[in-house]
Every structure is written in C-alpha cells, then in structure tokens.
Amino acid sequence: MASHAHDDAHDAHHDDHHHELSFWEKYIFSTDHKTIGIQYAITGLLFLLFGFCLMMVMRWQLAHPGTAMPVIGPILGSLPVIKDHFPGGVMSPDGYNEFGAMHGTIMVFFGIVPIAFAAFGNFVVPLQIGAPDMTFPRINMASYWTFFISCVIMLASFLVPGGAAKSGWTSYPPLAGIADLGPAYHWFFNGQSLWLTGMIFNITASLLGAVNFIATIIQLRAPGMTWMRLPFFVWAQFITAFLLLLAFPPLEAAGIFQFMDRVFGTSFFMPTGLVVQQQLTDWSGGGSPLLWQHLFWFLAHPEVYVLILPGIGIIAEVVANNTRKPIYGYKAMVGAIFVLGFLSFIVWAHHMYMTGMGAKVATFFQITTVVISIPSVILITALLLSLWGASIRFTVPMLFATAFMPMFGIGGLTGIPLAFNTVDLYLHDTYYIIAHFHYIVAPGTIFAIFAGVYHWFPKATGRMMNEFLGRVHFWLSLIFINGLFFPMFLQGMAGVHRRWADGGGADLDHLTYELARPVLHWNPFMSYAAFLLGAAQIPFIFNFFWSIWNGRKVGRNPWEATTLEWDAPSPPPHGNFDKEIAVYRGPYEYSVPGAETDFTPQSEPTGSKTPVVAPVVHAPLSAH
Amino acid sequence: MQIPHEVTARPDTGLYNAKLGIWLFLASEVMLFGGLFSGYIFLRLGAEPGYWPHGLLNVPVGTFNTAVLILSSVTVVLAWASLKMRQFSRYKLYMGITILCGILFLVVKLAYEYPQKFTHFGVFIKKDALGKYEQYLGNQHLAALKLDPRVEISGHLLDAPKGSHYEKVAQENAEHFRHLLHEGGAEHGEHGEAPIVTTDDPNDYVIQLDPANANPTDPANERPSFWAKPQTMKTAVVQAADIDGPHPSMYIPRHSPYFAVYFTITGLHGLHVLGGVLIFIYFWGPGTELYRRNPEHFTNRIEVVGLFWHFVDLVWIFVFPLFYLL
Known part of the structure; x- marks a missing residue:
C-alpha cells in the first residue's frame, strides 16, 4: 500500500503520463485490472483445455476399455510417473480415478471460476461501473499470483510418486484420508496432500478476489451509477463474490482438517476402528467423515451458483445488446439473484441424502432445494421473455446466448427430480447426475464464457473475432456437446454408475455390470461426440489468436451497446477512461422511443432534464 | 492513476x-x-x-x-x-x-x-479392561453419581515399553521422579510401600498419575477446578495390551x-x-x-x-x- 501513499503526494495528474511501466510491470506483475483479467482468462482457458483433454482420455477408456488410446496412449505410457497408471499405454483404474478427480477439480476451480468470475469480473466490472481500476490493485495482483501458485501445485501433483489425487473432486474421507499414504509415498509430496495444499492456495486467491470485487462495486461506482443502474452482469458478479467470500472459508477449514489428518495423524474425519486391508489403521479415531461432507458441500453448493451466475450475467448483457431492447424484468432478476444467493447457503445437504441423515433433515433440504428453483426459473424466464418481440441480431455471442437458454433449461429442470430424497436415492452417483450438472456448466456456463469472449474481445484487443469461424465453432459445439451429454441421462436412468472405470464393460459379451446392457452402446457414441467436440474448438483457438493481430479493427462501441465499458477506448488504457465519466440512465436503454439511435449509452446526459445523480456522490472524482 | x-x-x-x-x-x-x-x-x-x-x-x-x-x-x-x-x-x-x-x-x-x-502422557483403556484399572478410574463411584465414565489414565510417563518412541523421555522422567522421591524422603514409601517407577516387563507403561487418576473418587475431581492441582507421587502400571488405539501418545494433535x-x-x-x-x-x-x-x-x-x-x-x-x- 506504500505506493498508494506515493500517489497521494501527486496532484490529480495521471501517474502514467510521466512514468513508463516496464515490460514486467505492464504484462506480468501488473496491477491493472484488465491485464489481470486477461491473465486469469488465459490461465483459465488453458486449464479448461487441459481438463477437457483429461476427459477425452477417460472417454477413450469408456468407449474401448482396456485398449490403448491411439497416439496419446503410448505417449502417456512413456511419461515419468504418469506411465505407472498407463501400463502399455492402457489406462488403469487408478489412472481413471486420477484423471476423473483432477478433471472435476480443474474444470471447477481452475477453469470455470477463474474465467467466469475472475477473468470477466476483473476485466469488465470496473469498466462497467466507470471505475479507474479495482479498489485494491495490488491485492488483485496478489490474488492472481496466489492462484498461479495453486495451479503449479496442482499440475506438479501429477508428477509425484503415486500421481495426482484419486479420491474424486469431492475428496471424501476416509478414502481421501488414507489415499497416497504409506512407505511408497512422500509425507507431503503426494497426490492428495498436494491437492489440499493447492486448494488452500486457490481458496485464498478467491477470497482476495472476492473482497476486491465487492469493495470495488460498492466504493468505485461512477457518479450517477446508482444501484439500480448497474448492468445485470455487475449484480451477478456482486452476488457471486459474496458466495465466494462466505462459502469458501468453511472448505478452507475442512482442507486444513484433512491436511492435519494426513500429515499430523489427527482424526477429524477418521472414524473409530478404521480398518484398511485387514489392518487397523494408525488414527486415534473418534472423527466424523460426515463433517467433511457438510463442510465440503457448504462450499460446493454455493459454488454451483458461483459457476452459473457470472454466466447468466454475461448472457443478460449479450441478450440486451443483441435484442436491442431492455432485458425483461431487470428488477425481478436482481431480486432473484439475491434470493438465490441467500438460499444457496441452506441447500447443501441435498448432496447427502445417501448418508441417512433422517427424514426431518432431508425434508428441510428438499424444501429449500425446491424453493431455490423459483429464483432460477425467474432468471431464465426473464432472459427468454427478453427475446419476445425483439429484432434480434444473430451475432456469434448471441448464438451462444440463445443456445444457453434451452441448454441451461435442460440442466436446471433435470435437477428438480434430484431435489427429492426418494428419487435421489436411485439416481445418486449415476450418469444422470453427471448429465444434469454438465448441462448447466458445459453448454450453460461454458457457452456463456464463449459468448463473453466473442462479445468483449473487441474491447480487450480493439479487433473483432472472425464471424464465420465463430459460427462454425458455435454450430459444431452445440451439436456435439448434446451428443456427448444427452445419452448420459439415458445411461443414468438405467443405473450406470459414474465411477465405473470401464463404463460397464467392454462390450455386451464382457459386461462388468449387467444393468449396463441396454445402454452400453451409448459409450462409444458419447466418446466420439467428445472427440469431435474437441475438434470443434480448433476454429475457436485459431480464431482467438488470429484475430488478436488480424481481426477487423473497431472503435469504442462496435456492438452499439449502452453500458460504460463501450465509452472507453478499445483497448482501454491504464486508468480506463479518457474522459470524466458520469451516468445518467439505466443500463439497457435500447430502442427508446424518440431517440436518434436505437441505443442510448448510460453516459449520455438526459438533455434538458437535470441529470439524476445519486444524492451524495459529488466527492468521488473530486477526491483525486 | x-x-x-x-x-x-x-x-x-x-x-x-x-x-x-x-x-x-x-x-x-x-x-x-x-x-x-x-x-x-x-x-x-x-x-x-x-x-x-x-x-x-x-x-x-x-x-x-x-x-x-x-x-x-x-x-x-x-x-x-x-x-x-x-x-x-x-x-x-x-x-x-x-x-x-x-x-x-x-x-x-x-x-x-x-x-x-x-x-503429558495419556492412554485410553480398552472397554473390556476398564475394570482392571478401577482404582485409577473410579467408574463405580462416577456411575453412582450418573457422571460420565473415566476412560483415560494420564500423567507423566516413567517407563515405556521396549522399542517405544518414548523410551528415552520416560527414562529422563523416571530419573527426575526418583530424585523427587529421594528429596521427599519417600524413597521407601510413606506406608512402607514405594511407588513403582520402572518395571522389568518390556510391555507396560508406568505413569506418574494426574490427581484425577490418583484419587478418582475424590469429589474435588468431579468437576474442573480453577487452579491446576499439583502432580501426585502415585504411579500406575498399564499393560500395553489394555490400551485402546494403536499409538499411546503424549498430548499431541493426533492423541x-x-x-x-x-x-x-x-x-x-x-x-x-x-x-x-x-x-x-x-x-x-x-x-x-x-x-x-x-x-x-x-x-x-x-x-x-x-x-x-x-x-x-x-x-x-x-x-x-x-x-x-x-
């Protein structure tokens, strides 16, 4: 904070006029929210790709159990440490568990959250509220670099003896408590201990980010940017930040407990008389495995909304901009995310119906779980109704946004049966669950992320992404993602379990589980859909890099949008705006009758009328 | 900026x-x-x-x-x-x-x-062996008062089984304890019976008892007191086979x-x-x-x-x- 003090000594002049930042300050250890956002985006996208690759290797195993994946199999079979799980290039069950656990962890904590929350939030939120940066730029930088350390730890865990964590992304004890311990393993450099350490760093990074986001939205809104003039995306990030702020620390506590159990031999989660392979274990006992589940799901259910809310925020921006009309029910949507945020803290035990927690407790969580579907439905309905009577511009971001709605709808509606104890007992841990939450996160949030990338790319780079390649990317992704996930509903309803390392059997003559017989043929189908989905990302990756240097150059506001980020130059300089910024109207004044254009930016003064400025916001800019 | x-x-x-x-x-x-x-x-x-x-x-x-x-x-x-x-x-x-x-x-x-x-050393006694150590636990007395049973014997370790992690610490404690006995003139026992400091049995623990284990039926021990009570000069011999849990330990996190x-x-x-x-x-x-x-x-x-x-x-x-x- 010493440099802030340093700034105080200066006049209102911008520092960067007489201080040229070095390469390191500008691109690596940058405190600029836009650079940090882009750092988060690049790291997150790489992890998204990496997690997807883990899944493709697993999908090969499910399609053709016991055979080596062409090209990839022999490579994995020759890499140090990893080869232990790929004898002869064939994935072992341990390898399947390892890739499965890390796929979940990476996608949730290292892919989606860093992109949807940290990347978009960092880049867009200060711009949309008319702020020069985040409130705590250096804490912002610390957040990214703490996250970076957690990334390094997670990746390094693949290379320690025994490989990365194998106990699922949920790391349930006592399984996770005893995993990777013993003479063959290092006491600290083993998969599960590194998973916990990496998660503790990841959580710390999230907390630093969350504090910064909330403080920024509360403190740095431009004059006239009243609460109900905030773009919906800012509201979504605001609630998301609160979820991260309050839900993540209990998982940090749980992570510390499990770390103590593994490294110091305590018994937070280790029950009395735990026997492993006919041997009484070393733990004193007296611990509670259920405690972990409570603490874990106390985070992990709000986490679901952390995954989806920024996505809905992005979709709201894209929809308003491309329908050329205000989003339907802005106030109802804002109310809905508040209710959603609050309720998300009291639904966690619907993940634990199988633990036999008793009918009364189960009923409570059934009720809250059903109730939370109401605000969710308000959000998706409002977005859907926004399309009504609109002259829609089917740009690439809008294509993703339109696809988001039915996809998120499928994911959400298939979740309602799971809210009920009795149904859940049957569907628990089947592919039905996998299909349900992947519909929400993959064609839901990831499509929203794509929409956001195409939408804000011109702001970040000053150039458009290629429209044709974008359309190819969209249509192929839409087709194959459904080919990948829809059959999972069918398999799940037949009872196929999510953790079978062979997907139920190699073929109908070699079934490991008879109940898989009627749905086994979907395995290769889904796997090839996954590979094709992977191929469908090539146009995106190419487009992304090609457009940075060769895309069509654009000005400030290529989408003719109303929110403040389009008032800044593209790309915005350090400090964001090259003029004094003030807000005179709501976020979605599209097609206002009598207006010259079909969009009226928030910064456009209201003509003869005195600007409606919030009562007490004279100070912010004069405080320079 | x-x-x-x-x-x-x-x-x-x-x-x-x-x-x-x-x-x-x-x-x-x-x-x-x-x-x-x-x-x-x-x-x-x-x-x-x-x-x-x-x-x-x-x-x-x-x-x-x-x-x-x-x-x-x-x-x-x-x-x-x-x-x-x-x-x-x-x-x-x-x-x-x-x-x-x-x-x-x-x-x-x-x-x-x-x-x-x-x-500070403590051992949890197996359920079926609790009776054997009644004189240190006082469970009949506690049961009559409808209080929770006592299942742990704790104090300072004077003798640890052969090969135990704590052998060396126990030896030092025993030396110190003998020294105290000598100072107090209790080497030969107050009533003709000196407390056991070490045994020849390679499989047992000798513990210099905490007050609650030394006088398990003393009403003063039924609830916590503000001032810490001094360590007693009584000892107990506990067979390793009677101890619950794999590792009797000092009061460390995994205890x-x-x-x-x-x-x-x-x-x-x-x-x-x-x-x-x-x-x-x-x-x-x-x-x-x-x-x-x-x-x-x-x-x-x-x-x-x-x-x-x-x-x-x-x-x-x-x-x-x-x-x-x-």
Missing part, C-alpha cells in the same frame, strides 16, 4: 476503501473460524461418553492470556485515538504496549502451554480429537496473532514514515489493522471458554 476513496470516505457509504475491505475480509474470517468451530462441535457431540476431556488446560494461564489480549485491544484503540488527535509519541507508546501484549501472549502459548502438552481441534484452532489463532504483531511492528517502526506525509492515511491503516486485531481477540473469547472452561 488515483483510486478514489483511498483516504477519505465515500459520502454515500461513509467508508474509505480499506475499511470496507477489512470488514469483508473479517466476514470471511468469521466463516473460516465458524467452519473450524463447527469441527469442534461435531467432534465433541460425536465423542463417546468419557472420551471428551474436561479441565485439562490450565485455567489461570488461559485467564491471564485472555486479559493480555483484552488489554492489547484497549491499547490498540488508544493508539488509534492518539493518532486521531495527532499525538504521535503517545501512539508509539500505546502501539508498543500492544506489540508487547501480543508477544507475551505468544510466549505463554509457545513456551509454556504447548510444551506442557507435549510432555485424540480434542487435541486435534485444540491445536488446530489455537494454532491458527496463534498465526493470526503473529500476523497482527508483525504488522504492528511494521507500523511502529518503518511504516511510520507515512505518518509524516499523510497522517490521516496512516491513522486509517491503524484503524484497519486494529479492527483485525479486535477480531483476533474475539476468536480467543470463543476459544477460551470452549477449550478451557466447558
């Missing part, structure tokens, strides 16, 4: 940035310690009768540390108030006292309380869920105290440079770090009754 509201409050929120930031951070800290304390609740409620110890910690020492932290909370406010009045030398004085209090707290914790645990959660929570709390002290030292020494350039900004920082310090104290206000008194 200048971030607005770094020093002066935003009029409509009434807060400068760092003050809002610290409150948000403290909200997450509440959830962190909330998670940790929920661990305490779960383990305690899940403990079988007799397996959650009471009155093990030294209450006067805990009370002293509580007072030290409360005093430091007062002085940190006075330090901030002095800055508000621009009385810098008084700030230095009060902040100095705060730092000393923080250090004193840590010293008591690390140099006295923790080491005491690490030299029992109680010590697991005790060390985890007080350890994390101690780290918070350490963090606070280091920040205070910075603002007592090199950080004061800011005061000369922008006294209001510096005052704000002291307010923010003071808020953190109050939170750290507040956590202790929960730790103290939960572990020392209840």
Whole structure:
C-alpha cells in the first residue's frame, strides 16, 4: 500500500503520463485490472483445455476399455510417473480415478471460476461501473499470483510418486484420508496432500478476489451509477463474490482438517476402528467423515451458483445488446439473484441424502432445494421473455446466448427430480447426475464464457473475432456437446454408475455390470461426440489468436451497446477512461422511443432534464 | 492513476476503501473460524461418553492470556485515538504496549502451554479392561453419581515399553521422579510401600498419575477446578495390551480429537496473532514514515489493522471458554 501513499503526494495528474511501466510491470506483475483479467482468462482457458483433454482420455477408456488410446496412449505410457497408471499405454483404474478427480477439480476451480468470475469480473466490472481500476490493485495482483501458485501445485501433483489425487473432486474421507499414504509415498509430496495444499492456495486467491470485487462495486461506482443502474452482469458478479467470500472459508477449514489428518495423524474425519486391508489403521479415531461432507458441500453448493451466475450475467448483457431492447424484468432478476444467493447457503445437504441423515433433515433440504428453483426459473424466464418481440441480431455471442437458454433449461429442470430424497436415492452417483450438472456448466456456463469472449474481445484487443469461424465453432459445439451429454441421462436412468472405470464393460459379451446392457452402446457414441467436440474448438483457438493481430479493427462501441465499458477506448488504457465519466440512465436503454439511435449509452446526459445523480456522490472524482 | 476513496470516505457509504475491505475480509474470517468451530462441535457431540476431556488446560494461564489480549485491544484503540488527535509519541507508546501484549501472549502459548502438552502422557483403556484399572478410574463411584465414565489414565510417563518412541523421555522422567522421591524422603514409601517407577516387563507403561487418576473418587475431581492441582507421587502400571488405539501418545494433535481441534484452532489463532504483531511492528517502526506525509492515511491503516486485531481477540473469547472452561 506504500505506493498508494506515493500517489497521494501527486496532484490529480495521471501517474502514467510521466512514468513508463516496464515490460514486467505492464504484462506480468501488473496491477491493472484488465491485464489481470486477461491473465486469469488465459490461465483459465488453458486449464479448461487441459481438463477437457483429461476427459477425452477417460472417454477413450469408456468407449474401448482396456485398449490403448491411439497416439496419446503410448505417449502417456512413456511419461515419468504418469506411465505407472498407463501400463502399455492402457489406462488403469487408478489412472481413471486420477484423471476423473483432477478433471472435476480443474474444470471447477481452475477453469470455470477463474474465467467466469475472475477473468470477466476483473476485466469488465470496473469498466462497467466507470471505475479507474479495482479498489485494491495490488491485492488483485496478489490474488492472481496466489492462484498461479495453486495451479503449479496442482499440475506438479501429477508428477509425484503415486500421481495426482484419486479420491474424486469431492475428496471424501476416509478414502481421501488414507489415499497416497504409506512407505511408497512422500509425507507431503503426494497426490492428495498436494491437492489440499493447492486448494488452500486457490481458496485464498478467491477470497482476495472476492473482497476486491465487492469493495470495488460498492466504493468505485461512477457518479450517477446508482444501484439500480448497474448492468445485470455487475449484480451477478456482486452476488457471486459474496458466495465466494462466505462459502469458501468453511472448505478452507475442512482442507486444513484433512491436511492435519494426513500429515499430523489427527482424526477429524477418521472414524473409530478404521480398518484398511485387514489392518487397523494408525488414527486415534473418534472423527466424523460426515463433517467433511457438510463442510465440503457448504462450499460446493454455493459454488454451483458461483459457476452459473457470472454466466447468466454475461448472457443478460449479450441478450440486451443483441435484442436491442431492455432485458425483461431487470428488477425481478436482481431480486432473484439475491434470493438465490441467500438460499444457496441452506441447500447443501441435498448432496447427502445417501448418508441417512433422517427424514426431518432431508425434508428441510428438499424444501429449500425446491424453493431455490423459483429464483432460477425467474432468471431464465426473464432472459427468454427478453427475446419476445425483439429484432434480434444473430451475432456469434448471441448464438451462444440463445443456445444457453434451452441448454441451461435442460440442466436446471433435470435437477428438480434430484431435489427429492426418494428419487435421489436411485439416481445418486449415476450418469444422470453427471448429465444434469454438465448441462448447466458445459453448454450453460461454458457457452456463456464463449459468448463473453466473442462479445468483449473487441474491447480487450480493439479487433473483432472472425464471424464465420465463430459460427462454425458455435454450430459444431452445440451439436456435439448434446451428443456427448444427452445419452448420459439415458445411461443414468438405467443405473450406470459414474465411477465405473470401464463404463460397464467392454462390450455386451464382457459386461462388468449387467444393468449396463441396454445402454452400453451409448459409450462409444458419447466418446466420439467428445472427440469431435474437441475438434470443434480448433476454429475457436485459431480464431482467438488470429484475430488478436488480424481481426477487423473497431472503435469504442462496435456492438452499439449502452453500458460504460463501450465509452472507453478499445483497448482501454491504464486508468480506463479518457474522459470524466458520469451516468445518467439505466443500463439497457435500447430502442427508446424518440431517440436518434436505437441505443442510448448510460453516459449520455438526459438533455434538458437535470441529470439524476445519486444524492451524495459529488466527492468521488473530486477526491483525486 | 488515483483510486478514489483511498483516504477519505465515500459520502454515500461513509467508508474509505480499506475499511470496507477489512470488514469483508473479517466476514470471511468469521466463516473460516465458524467452519473450524463447527469441527469442534461435531467432534465433541460425536465423542463417546468419557472420551471428551474436561479441565485439562490450565485455567489461570488461559485467564491471564485472555486479559493480555483484552488489554492489547484497549491499547490498540488508544493508539488509534492518539493518532486521531495527532499525538504521535503517545501512539508509539500505546502501539508498543500492544506489540508487547501480543508477544507475551505468544510466549505463554509457545513456551509454556504447548510444551506442557507435549510432555503429558495419556492412554485410553480398552472397554473390556476398564475394570482392571478401577482404582485409577473410579467408574463405580462416577456411575453412582450418573457422571460420565473415566476412560483415560494420564500423567507423566516413567517407563515405556521396549522399542517405544518414548523410551528415552520416560527414562529422563523416571530419573527426575526418583530424585523427587529421594528429596521427599519417600524413597521407601510413606506406608512402607514405594511407588513403582520402572518395571522389568518390556510391555507396560508406568505413569506418574494426574490427581484425577490418583484419587478418582475424590469429589474435588468431579468437576474442573480453577487452579491446576499439583502432580501426585502415585504411579500406575498399564499393560500395553489394555490400551485402546494403536499409538499411546503424549498430548499431541493426533492423541485424540480434542487435541486435534485444540491445536488446530489455537494454532491458527496463534498465526493470526503473529500476523497482527508483525504488522504492528511494521507500523511502529518503518511504516511510520507515512505518518509524516499523510497522517490521516496512516491513522486509517491503524484503524484497519486494529479492527483485525479486535477480531483476533474475539476468536480467543470463543476459544477460551470452549477449550478451557466447558
């Protein structure tokens, strides 16, 4: 904070006029929210790709159990440490568990959250509220670099003896408590201990980010940017930040407990008389495995909304901009995310119906779980109704946004049966669950992320992404993602379990589980859909890099949008705006009758009328 | 580039940035310690009768540390108030006292309380062997009073089985114990029977008993007392085969869920105290440079770090009754 003090000594002049930042300050250890956002985006996208690759290797195993994946199999079979799980290039069950656990962890904590929350939030939120940066730029930088350390730890865990964590992304004890311990393993450099350490760093990074986001939205809104003039995306990030702020620390506590159990031999989660392979274990006992589940799901259910809310925020921006009309029910949507945020803290035990927690407790969580579907439905309905009577511009971001709605709808509606104890007992841990939450996160949030990338790319780079390649990317992704996930509903309803390392059997003559017989043929189908989905990302990756240097150059506001980020130059300089910024109207004044254009930016003064400025916001800019 | 509201409050929120930031951070800290304390609740409620110890910690020492932290909370406010009045030398004085209090707290914790645990030995007796050790447990007496049974024999280890991790420590303790017996003239026993210090059996433990095990039917032992009772000169011999759990141990984190959660929570709390002290030292020494350039900004920082310090104290206000008194 010493440099802030340093700034105080200066006049209102911008520092960067007489201080040229070095390469390191500008691109690596940058405190600029836009650079940090882009750092988060690049790291997150790489992890998204990496997690997807883990899944493709697993999908090969499910399609053709016991055979080596062409090209990839022999490579994995020759890499140090990893080869232990790929004898002869064939994935072992341990390898399947390892890739499965890390796929979940990476996608949730290292892919989606860093992109949807940290990347978009960092880049867009200060711009949309008319702020020069985040409130705590250096804490912002610390957040990214703490996250970076957690990334390094997670990746390094693949290379320690025994490989990365194998106990699922949920790391349930006592399984996770005893995993990777013993003479063959290092006491600290083993998969599960590194998973916990990496998660503790990841959580710390999230907390630093969350504090910064909330403080920024509360403190740095431009004059006239009243609460109900905030773009919906800012509201979504605001609630998301609160979820991260309050839900993540209990998982940090749980992570510390499990770390103590593994490294110091305590018994937070280790029950009395735990026997492993006919041997009484070393733990004193007296611990509670259920405690972990409570603490874990106390985070992990709000986490679901952390995954989806920024996505809905992005979709709201894209929809308003491309329908050329205000989003339907802005106030109802804002109310809905508040209710959603609050309720998300009291639904966690619907993940634990199988633990036999008793009918009364189960009923409570059934009720809250059903109730939370109401605000969710308000959000998706409002977005859907926004399309009504609109002259829609089917740009690439809008294509993703339109696809988001039915996809998120499928994911959400298939979740309602799971809210009920009795149904859940049957569907628990089947592919039905996998299909349900992947519909929400993959064609839901990831499509929203794509929409956001195409939408804000011109702001970040000053150039458009290629429209044709974008359309190819969209249509192929839409087709194959459904080919990948829809059959999972069918398999799940037949009872196929999510953790079978062979997907139920190699073929109908070699079934490991008879109940898989009627749905086994979907395995290769889904796997090839996954590979094709992977191929469908090539146009995106190419487009992304090609457009940075060769895309069509654009000005400030290529989408003719109303929110403040389009008032800044593209790309915005350090400090964001090259003029004094003030807000005179709501976020979605599209097609206002009598207006010259079909969009009226928030910064456009209201003509003869005195600007409606919030009562007490004279100070912010004069405080320079 | 200048971030607005770094020093002066935003009029409509009434807060400068760092003050809002610290409150948000403290909200997450509440959830962190909330998670940790929920661990305490779960383990305690899940403990079988007799397996959650009471009155093990030294209450006067805990009370002293509580007072030290409360005093430091007062002085940190006075330090901030002095800055508000621009009385810098008084700030230095009060902040100095705060730092000393923080250090004193840590010293008591690390140099006295923790080491005491690490030299204290206890064994849980298997359920079917409890009767054998009735003279040290007094369970019939406790059952008549409808109190929880006693299942642990604890004290100082005098003799450990051959090959045990604790053999060397036990030897040292035994030597010291014999020395005490000699001093007290009890070498040959008060009533003609000297306490057993070591045995020839390679498979047993000899423990110099805590008062509760020495006089299990004494009504004074039925509830915790404020003052710690002195160690007795009675000893007990416990067969390794009668001990529950794979590793009889000193009072270290893995000894029992109680010590697991005790060390985890007080350890994390101690780290918070350490963090606070280091920040205070910075603002007592090199950080004061800011005061000369922008006294209001510096005052704000002291307010923010003071808020953190109050939170750290507040956590202790929960730790103290939960572990020392209840």
